Amino acid sequence: MGAVLATAGLVLLAGCADGSSTSAASSAPKDLIKYLPNEKQLSDAGAKQKQAPASFAVGWINPLHVVPPCEGKRPWDSALRSNVQATAVAGELSVWQLAAEYEGYSGEQLLSTVDKALNCGDAAAHDRELGAPPRFSVLGVADPQLGFCRRFREAGLSSCAWVFAHGDRVLAIRTDSTTTGAAEQQTELKRLAPAFVAVFDQD
Secondary structure (H helix, E strand, O other), X not given: OHHHHXXXXXXXXXXXXXXXXXXXXXXXXXXXXXXXXXXXXXXXXXXXXXXXXXXXXXXXXXXXXXXOOEOXXXXXXXXXXXXXXXXXXXXXXXXXXEEEEEOOEOHHHHHHHHHHHOOOHHHHHHHHHOOOOOOEOOOOOOOOEEEEEEEEHHHOEEEEEXXXXXXXXXXXXXXXXXXXXXXXXXXXXXXXXXXXXXXXXXX
16 A cells, blocks of 8 residues: 555656745744644544654645646645644545645635646546546535545546635645545545544634
């Protein structure tokens, strides 16, 4: 499984390096660790912590790298102000997590930008050709949210992500697998979402 995910990481990052690590260090980071569930909270939700929450320059585990780049770019990457990332395991699925703030974007504006990128150019046409599942939402979440899935033919991989905005920050969680379909991944993200929202939605 690890080898598959490592390969997936390379696929998701293709053509996406843009110096976002220097952007992350350019402004005083905000401590976002409290906005991701800890080991006990994950356990209560039926998941197991794999990598504890910590601040990183944006790397391949970034759930938002599943979004196809428009004109070779994801504009929010260079606007990253602070972030915390972590991983967990739920059954056979790895769950990549990102809590972040972006310079010049509210959480809702970032969701709108991601939404537009999902319709962008050749990548979106490629998804339609492969019959990508429709976008989805999680019931009971009042704040802005966006769920979507993509398929990567070269890696034989399906990936789903759910992005949630609260005030000036966003939460993104992602699963991917070569053996578990998008419908099952959506079901798992919806099951886990309340545990993430309960922690992320605090002031």
